[in-house]
Each structure stands twice: as structure tokens, then as C-alpha cells.
Amino acid sequence: MTEKECILQQPYALWLHGVERIGKAGAQKLLECFGSPKAVYEAGEKELSPLLTQGALESILHARKKDVQGEYETLLKKGISFVPFYHPLYPEKLYAIPDRPFGIFVKGSLPGKGEKSVAIIGARDCSEYGRYVAECFAGELAGKGIRIISGMARGIDGIAGRKALDAGGRTYAVLGCGVDICYPPFHRDLYRGICEGGGVISEYPPGTEPHPGLFPPRNRIISGLADAVLVIEARLKSGTLITVDMALEQGREVYVVPGRITDRLSDGCNRLLLQGAGAALSPAQLIKELSETVWKGQRQNETTSSLPDNGKGHIEKLQAPEEALLHLLDFYPVSMEQLRLKMQSHKQLCGLSLQQTIEMLLKLGMEGLVKNEGGYYCLKTPL
Numbered sequence: 001m002t003e004k005e006c007i008l009q010q011p012y013a014l015w016l017h018g019v020e021r022i023g024k025a026g027a028q029k030l031l032e033c034f035g036s037p038k039a040v041y042e043a044g045e046k047e048l049s050p051l052l053t054q055g056a057l058e059s060i061l062h063a064r065k066k067d068v069q070g071e072y073e074t075l076l077k078k079g080i081s082f083v084p085f086y087h088p089l090y091p092e093k094l095y096a097i098p099d100r101p102f103g104i105f106v107k108g109s110l111p112g113k114g115e116k117s118v119a120i121i122g123a124r125d126c127s128e129y130g131r132y133v134a135e136c137f138a139g140e141l142a143g144k145g146i147r148i149i150s151g152m153a154r155g156i157d158g159i160a161g162r163k164a165l166d167a168g169g170r171t172y173a174v175l176g177c178g179v180d181i182c183y184p185p186f187h188r189d190l191y192r193g194i195c196e197g198g199g200v201i202s203e204y205p206p207g208t209e210p211h212p213g214l215f216p217p218r219n220r221i222i223s224g225l226a227d228a229v230l231v232i233e234a235r236l237k238s239g240t241l242i243t244v245d246m247a248l249e250q251g252r253e254v255y256v257v258p259g260r261i262t263d264r265l266s267d268g269c270n271r272l273l274l275q276g277a278g279a280a281l282s283p284a285q286l287i288k289e290l291s292e293t294v295w296k297g298q299r300q301n302e303t304t305s306s307l308p309d310n311g312k313g314h315i316e317k318l319q320a321p322e323e324a325l326l327h328l329l330d331f332y333p334v335s336m337e338q339l340r341l342k343m344q345s346h347k348q349l350c351g352l353s354l355q356q357t358i359e360m361l362l363k364l365g366m367e368g369l370v371k372n373e374g375g376y377y378c379l380k381t382p383l
Contacts, residue, residue: 005036006087007359011072012037013084017103018066018205021059022052024102031086041068069355076358079365079372080179080206081106089366093117097224097250101203104221107179108199109366111172111225116295117147118286119226119247121240122156123233123265130233130265133257134159137230140283142169149174149226151218152194154184156232162190170198174222176215178208196371201225216242223247227294230280231256234268241268244277253294255280318367324348325360326369326379333376 016027016037030040033051041064049057075082083089084103092113094100111117120138123130134156142148142164150157152173164171171194177183179200182191194200203221204214219242223229229247231254234240247254255278259266273279280286318326328342328349340357343349352360361377364370371380 006084007356009037010082010359011068012041013087013103014072014075014082015063015066015068016040017082017084019059019063022056024099026052026056027102028085037084073355073358075206076355076362077375078180078206079107079362081362081366083110089363091225093226094221094224097220099220100224101221103203105179105202105204105206106199106366108172108195109170109368110199110201111147111149111170115147116145116290117149117172117226118290119149119222119229119243120156120160120232121150121222121229121234121243122231123235123238123240124153124155124157125265126155126159126233127263127265129259130156131159134232135163137232137257137280137283137286138163138171139167141287142167142171144287145169146287147172147198149222151175151215151222152183152187152190152200154187158187158190160232161194165190165193165197172198172225173200174218174225175200175202175210176204176218177210178202178204178206180206181209183210199366215239219243220246220250223250223252226252228253228255228290230286231269231272231277233257233259233265234272235264236267236271238268241272244272253278253290255286255289318364321348321352322360322364325357326364329370329377329379331379333373333378335376339377 016030019027030051031037034040034043045057045061048060052060082103082105085095085100089110091110118141120134122134138148138160148160148164148169148171150161150171150173152158152161152175161171161173173194175183179202182188191200201221202218223243223246229244229252231240231244244254254272256269256272257280258273259269261270278289324346328339328346340354343352343357361370365372369380370377
């Protein structure tokens with residue numbers, strides 16, 4: 001689908017994702033049969049019944065009672081975007097993994113195509129040594145323009161995400177709940193920082209509360225978004241090792257920071273080393289090894305400044321209406337009503353609907369050019 005077609009289909013893609021009892025495989029099968037989410041929505045009962053169980057068919061018919069357009073506009077007004085697997089903004093790395101999400105919800109932005117990324121994961125109850133090592137690796141990698149992926153959990157994940165932001169880099173957190181819920185709650189400042197300096201991502205709809213059963217599936221997205229996974233402190237029986245298993249299934253490189261043989265927090269790491277994981281002895285050594293293997297042939301990211309990362313380099317890729325809308329904004333936040341009023345006097349923008357305007361602003365936000373502050377919009381970086 002073209003980007004324009006994707007925009008028109010978005011309310012129906014969100015609707016299809018939310019239909020109960022059909023699952024990811026069922027939703028994808030329906031798309032293959034009917035060609036688009038809107039076509040699935042409009043399909044007759046006779047067309048659908050050969051493809052679905054009775055329960056799934058009833059779920060689709062019941063879901064049609066929802067206000068499809070209204071629910072989508074509500075999502076956009078919250079500053080949350082929904083990116084189905086066929087959308088141009090869907091991460092390329094995620095597209096290729098087994099059991100990819102049908103779609104993901106995003107608050108903030110997504111990693112860009114071709115950007116280098118490393119997932120940093122480890123123990124929630126980490127030691128001071130683990131904290132120091134996580135800060136060391138996250139800070140230096142982020143400072144070299146490498147994106148840091150984590151689960152924003154207590155311990156190593158949260159430490160790595162915070163240090164990446166402090167280093168002026170970009171970091172992405174994958175949650176086991178809706179992107180509108182900060183979990184754990186004490187990471188509120190970190191959550192806000194990641195929304196500004198990267199993005200919060202989930203396959204679960206907004207409003208979904210955290211639940212133990214939701215976290216193992218989200219781990220495949222953490223490793224799926226990364227070129228390599230770095231483990232810093234993990235016990236023998238650890239949730240971290242679930243992510244490692246998924247990373248190996250996805251063909252990702254796994255590196256481990258070695259630990260003392262008397263330290264139970266290092267048992268899982270040292271076992272992974274015995275099984276053939278790479279040893280991460282310093283950030284420089286890790287970057288060198290990944291550059292010679294995973295990143296070989298990829299264009300080197302020379303900048304350590306956050307300014308290009310905030311989207312300035314993407315301006316030249318914008319379409320004319322997007323660039324026009326961007327130039328109506330400055331660093332003083334304006335409401336949607338104020339912005340729409342400005343648009344009326346612009347030839348390229350006066351004919352845009354509210355939905356098209358919100359979609360455009362979300363795209364500019366995902367490019368790192370615009371930010372949404374409680375429903376008010378302003379520039380994120382100088383033009």
C-alpha cells in the first residue's frame with residue numbers, strides 16, 4: 001500500500017486489530033483474502049463465514065457496532081499512533097521475525113530504517129557493579145548513535161534507558177501493557193524522557209494493564225528491534241533468558257558481560273558464555289565486533305549529537321503539505337484549533353480534514369520534528 005492508502009485504511013486497521021477471537025493469524029488471513037482492512041469491515045457475512053469459526057464471525061459482526069472513526073481519532077488525540085505490519089513505518093527488523101505483531105502502538109517515534117540498535121537487558125535486582133556496567137555500555141553506545149532497546153523494567157533495563165538519554169542518544173522501550181501506562185510506575189520521569197527521546201512501543205492496546213502473561217511475548221519485540229542483545233547480570237532462572245532464546249530464534253547476536261563465578265547474579269551470564277555467546281569486555285570491543293559482523297557494509301553513523309537524531313535530516317524527505325504544515329509551527333505550543341485556523345490561509349493545507357492533519361502531525365512526530373505536549377503542538381528541533 002502507498003502511504004496515502006495506509007492513512008485511509010488506518011481506522012479499519014485499528015478496528016481489525018481489536019476484534020476478539022480472530023488473533024494475528026486470522027487478521028492476516030482476512031487481509032490476504034479481502035485486500036484491505038476496510039474491505040474486511042465491509043465484507044458480507046456470506047463472504048466471511050467460510051474463513052472463520054462461528055465465534056470469530058460473531059466477534060467481527062459485534063465489533064462493527066463500534067465507532068470506528070471515533071475510536072481512531074481518540075487514539076490520535078492522545079498522541080498514540082498505530083502501525084500495522086504493512087505500513088511503511090513498520091520497523092523493517094520487526095517485519096522479518098517469526099510471529100511478528102499484526103500492529104504496534106507507539107507513543108513517540110520508531111527506530112529509523114538502517115539505524116544500528118542494541119538491546120540491553122538484565123537483572124531487575126542488579127548489583128552496583130551491574131549498574132556501573134550498564135551505564136558504561138549504554139552511555140558509550142548511545143553516544144555513538146546506536147539506538148538502545150529495553151523493556152524499561154526496574155534494574156538494568158531502566159538504568160540503560162536513562163543513561164542513553166543522558167548521553168544524548170535515542171532509546172526505545174517495549175512494554176507489557178498499553179503505551180499510555182507507565183510500568184513500573186516509579187519510572188514516570190524515564191517514561192516521559194523516552195517518549196521525547198525515542199519511543200514507547202507495545203502490541204497491546206492503550207489501557208491494557210500490566211499482567212505477568214503479557215511480558216514474555218513482548219520480549220520477542222525487544223530482541224526483534226535490535227541487531228544484537230547485550231545481557232548484563234542474569235540468574236540461572238531469569239526472564240532475561242527468555243529474551244535471549246527469542247533473540248537466538250530470530251538470528252540475533254547475543255553478547256554477555258562476564259561475572260564472578262561466586263555471584264548468583266552472574267550464573268545465567270556465565271552459562272550463556274559456555275553455550276557460545278560472545279563476551280562483551282568493553283563498549284569499544286563490542287562496537288568493533290558488531291561493526292565487523294552485523295554492521296559490516298552498513299553506513300557508519302558518525303554523529304553523536306542529538307540534533308540530527310531529532311529529525312533535522314528528515315526534512316528533505318517530506319512531502320510538500322508536510323513541510324508546509326511544519327513551517328506553520330514554532331517553539332511556542334499551539335492547540336489543534338489554532339493550528340487549523342492557520343491552515344485555512346494556506347493553499348496546500350486548507351483542504352485537509354482533521355484526521356489528515358492529526359495523521360500528518362503524528363508522522364512529523366515520529367520523524368522527530370514535532371512534539372505533542374498535552375494536545376498542543378510545537379517544533380522539537382530548529383528547522
